[in-house]
Amino acid sequence: MTSSDLTMSHKTPFLTHEVHNVPEPMPAYNAWTSDxxxxxxxxxxxxxxxxxxxxxxxxxxxxxxxxxxxxxxxxxxxxxxxxxxxxxxxxxxxxxxxxxxxxxxxxxxxxxxxxxxxxxxxxxxxxxxxxxxxxxxxxxxxxxxxxxxxxxxxxxxxxxxxxxxxxxxxxxxxxxxxxxxxxxxxxxxxxxxxxxxxxxxxxxxxxxxxxxxxxxxxxxxxxxxxxxxxxxxxxxxxxxxxxxxxxxxxxxxxxxxxxxxxxxxxxxxxxxxxxxxxxxxxxxxxxxxxxxxxRGVATILEMVALTRQDCILGSAALMRQATVQALHHTAQRSAFGRKLVDQPLMRNVLADLALESEAAVALAMRVARAVDASPRDPQEAALARLITAVGKYWVCKRTPTLINEAQECLGGIGYVEENILPRLYRQAPLNSIWEGSGNVQCLDVLRTLHKEPQARDALFAELASATGQHAAFDQHLGRLQQAFADPSTLEVRSRRVVEHMALALQAAILIKAGNPAVSDAFCASRLSGDHGLVLGTLGAQAPLAALITRTTPC
Structure with a gap:
């Protein structure tokens, strides 16, 4: 290194290189107005x-x-x-x-x-x-x-x-x-x-x-x-x-x-x-x-019903924050000549994270409305008793997978403790365990369906209100109805059945929300099979740009 090089080195914190192509830390933002x-x-x-x-x-x-x-x-x-x-x-x-x-x-x-x-x-x-x-x-x-x-x-x-x-x-x-x-x-x-x-x-x-x-x-x-x-x-x-x-x-x-x-x-x-x-x-x-x-179990279950709702909300929140971090990083980081967010495969991953996150918060808020309406509406009360367990099972299960994908968007620093993502990843499994594991949720769904036929009626009434707008949803709903045909094997199949219930609920909510870019992408990927077993495998025709733009903090 020459004396000239040493003279110039005070302009950067290192003698050997200039720091560039490194994203700035996440700035302060309003987590409500930007979502x-x-x-x-x-x-x-x-x-x-x-x-x-x-x-x-x-x-x-x-x-x-x-x-x-x-x-x-x-x-x-x-x-x-x-x-x-x-x-x-x-x-x-x-x-x-x-x-x-x-x-x-x-x-x-x-x-x-x-x-x-x-x-x-x-x-x-x-x-x-x-x-x-x-x-x-x-x-x-x-x-x-x-x-x-x-x-x-x-x-x-x-x-x-x-x-x-x-x-x-x-x-x-x-x-x-x-x-x-x-x-x-x-x-x-x-x-x-x-x-x-x-x-x-x-x-x-x-x-x-x-x-x-x-x-x-x-x-x-x-x-x-x-x-x-x-x-x-x-x-x-x-x-x-x-x-x-x-x-x-x-x-x-x-x-x-x-x-x-x-x-x-x-x-x-x-x-x-x-x-x-x-x-x-x-x-x-x-x-x-x-x-x-x-009556201890019945008494404390009044509490558990609400803590389970917060498990759904907490998991959906972790999804959102992980997605925000991935979007922030990829919008600033370049590789192979262009921003990560502009690269087709990365866009598929980011769009899929956005879609999963939006479906999670949509279901969480629908559960909240059912809980809110329960004192006034017997059908909503029955629905709340069922879909709280359904939502807790599914959203909490999906969270660790999503956060790990978000970590990959950041590469190695997504695994480093100076970043929030390792903390989110450690937190992610908790809500699927706390207040009843996945198996407990599935058994609670079966118990509710058995003891309260009105809960099943409320569920299918909710789903029926979204029919006629997307063929994949209508077909999925038909398969879900057939899933209850053989009660003798229902318990051993209950994880798959509850998963299908959760996907049907998310699809119905998104369809009725009225944004086809979101609902069509969800139905095509989650219901009709135009998706792989990991995130980032949306179909080539999926509205990647619309999903990314919709989810990026404004």
Missing amino acids: LALREAVTREGGAWAESSLTKYGALAGCELMELGRLANENRPKLRSFDRHGRRLDEVEFHPAYHEVMRQAMKHGVHSFSWRHEDQVGAHVARAGLVYLGAQPEAGTSCPLTMTHAAIPSLRQAPELAAAWIPRILSTEYDPRMLPMAQKTAVTIGMGMTEKQGGSDVRSNTTRAHRQADGSYELVGHKFFFSAPMCDAHLVLAQAEGGLSCFLMPRLLPDGTRNAVHIQRLKDKLGDWSNASSEVEFLGATAYLVGSEG
């Missing part, structure tokens, strides 16, 4: 009246929350079992970034919007939009936010508890202080269902609940997955004299003493690093009955 598919879906399903709230939170989701999400995941929660003098603490310490994400989420109503606007049609749809926005920059906080939101229907089965706890659940403040409920401005709620020996088979739980003279219960046993142990209370299942029952277990008792819940350890998880998941033992912990003895 056409989301805005159309929320409007279509009745939540457009909340646009102001969604716009405000969308501005945070595409800006400050991105950096806070990075910090919250790089600085994982720590268990503090004892203080310096050996006194039991059982406290979880979080990085300030985690607390700020929670504060902003609760301020904007991610945990409570649907209940605070319960009398307004579309409140659950609007709140679903908030969940979708918040889960893109930071998904770990979705766990306590989701459970807090979902606890209200269960708590309403215990009017005295509801009167004390629900006003603090509905608060838009965030109060992480370790104080008794009565001294707090806001509370969060967690969940403890599963034990070592049973997992999803909660009827095999061995934790015992002993009724006390004052009407409370003392619980002795354990939970192998005790979600978000820093919450102010948990809904848990335990065996009472009348059978498996649901209880509200506060973290602190009214006099300020710690409840007899010992955190054994925090789970060392594949992803979800910002959130704390734990194993606990109950050593005579005080709890209060929710609902009736022996």
Whole structure:
């Protein structure tokens, strides 16, 4: 190297080369206003009246929350079992970034919007939009936010508890202080269902609940997955004299003493690093009955129905963020003489990512509308009980595949931790496992179809409303109807049947949405076989440019 070369080297950070053809970092953007598919879906399903709230939170989701999400995941929660003098603490310490994400989420109503606007049609749809926005920059906080939101229907089965706890659940403040409920401005709620020996088979739980003279219960046993142990209370299942029952277990008792819940350890998880998941033992912990003895599963399923909805939303959100990252990178990176986004094969991949992402958010918002309409419309209530499990099965299954394809769009740096995609990829499998694995969802679909014929009627009425507009859809619907002809083999075939139900629902929603570029491409690729077994295999006639343009953040 000559002295002249050395003299010029101060213009770049390296002596050996100039850095070029490297994309700029993702700039701040509004995750609501820049997402056409989301805005159309929320409007279509009745939540457009909340646009102001969604716009405000969308501005945070595409800006400050991105950096806070990075910090919250790089600085994982720590268990503090004892203080310096050996006194039991059982406290979880979080990085300030985690607390700020929670504060902003609760301020904007991610945990409570649907209940605070319960009398307004579309409140659950609007709140679903908030969940979708918040889960893109930071998904770990979705766990306590989701459970807090979902606890209200269960708590309403215990009017005295509801009167004390629900006003603090509905608060838009965030109060992480370790104080008794009565001294707090806001509370969060967690969940403890599963034990070592049973997992999803909660009827095999061995934790015992002993009724006390004052009407409370003392619980002795354990939970192998005790979600978000820093919450102010948990809904848990335990065996009472009348059978498996649901209880509200506060973290602190009214006099300020710690409840007899010992955190054994925090789970060392594949992803979800910002959130704390734990194993606990109950050593005579005080709890209060929710609902009736022996009705624990039915009571807590009121909560699970809503947490499963958020699994769909969370997975769809991860898809969206991965697709946004791939589009951002390929629009700036050149190879072999042109931008990646302009190369035919890459365009096929990007268009397919866009199509899968849009179909996911379309289904998620249709589930939200069914949930929203359930108190007013028996057919929508029946539909919600069915398609929540269908959507959770399918959207959550598709997410890891999509995110991996997005990583490939970035090449090697898509696998490097300085990028958000490795975090998204680690997070991706969670929602397919949490709140019931794929097999559990399929069995729940079969159980609903068997016990509630009106659910099947509601499904096929929904699908029939989209017939006559695309031959591939009509043919797929005929095959789906035939799939129920042999009940003796239905369980072993149920994964395929539920997959076909999900695809039919997505196609019907997109057809009725009225954008042929999207619905025709979906029907041709997902229903009539003009597609391979991996993403990026759309047919040569697919509207690649339209799909990419529609999905690119504006």
